[in-house]
Amino acid sequence: MRFTIGFEKNDKEKLFELWNDIIINQQWSEGKYAKLFEEKWTAYNNSPSVVFSSWAGAALAALEFYGVKGQTVLCPSNTFMATPLSVIKAGGSIEFVDCNRHDLCMSFADLKYKVEQFKPKLVWIVHIGGHIAFEIEKIANLCKEKSIVLLEDCAHAHGASWNGKKAGTWGDAGIYSFYATKTISTGEGGILVTNNSSLLDFCRQYRNYGKFDYQVEGLNYRMSEFTAALGCVQTDRLDEIVSWKNEYASKHLDAQFPNRVKFPSGMISGYYKYIVFDPIEKSTGKVYDQPCHRFIKKNYVLHNSDWVAKNHWCVPLYYKGDI
């Protein structure tokens, strides 16, 4: 199966209609489609949303809102460098937490240890591969108990849920990416979800140079109306894309790959990746082949992150991809 973008070809006409409307109405930014995309995502994810031009813009807004400058932040080493780099750019210092081998996500045991060692202001958790981190409940409870801010990096987690609860709703906020390879994409784009109304207000100012009283020192992280219209079409199609991927996995892949990430009861993966623990022919490669602590050196070891980098592979699974 070759890579295909998570986009339903039959949605082209609808998309062109919306783009035509944008051209006719002469409003290419800060118009009704950015608002509509937010409304649709709010309904889908069951939490208020603010759209950005990228995950990175939303991440910076949240990190600045929670005041990580000069503070320690923990994040998993098994993630994309975007996660620790966001902290460094926001003026925080980063320390890494190991992952579990079975879900590739943050280890609660190592988090507990690192919380005592580093006394962090904030923790980033990452839902790697499109499923919810298996230890999210315990991690969210620990963060609450210790008054640590918890952000969820949902860049892989479109459509992921556990007993109906969507990614991004365990912590203080969650941030999705709509980059070109994601389960659904708008080419570029990001969205932040949170129930914190002060953070929502801060984000709306942060993405728009702090308009209109300029008390928030943001820059331009606005999403164009064309991108937002695509986001609307994609959000309407997300359930179908996730169902298709789940059905394909259970019909065509699960029996072939018994040594794979297996989800706990009630969990639905958006299947950004289909992850197995044996080398396979025609793999699309690794989620990440180098954990972040290999780029940002630390004087502690993260055995599971190193193990995972060497011992997992991804089976191609793309929405209506050529077979």
Ligand SMILES: Cc1ncc(COP(=O)(O)O)c(C=O)c1O
């Ligand atoms: C785990 C993770 N976090 C953050 C990002 C950054 O998203 P963006 O490129 O939209 O800024 C990505 C991927 O692109 C990612 O995979």
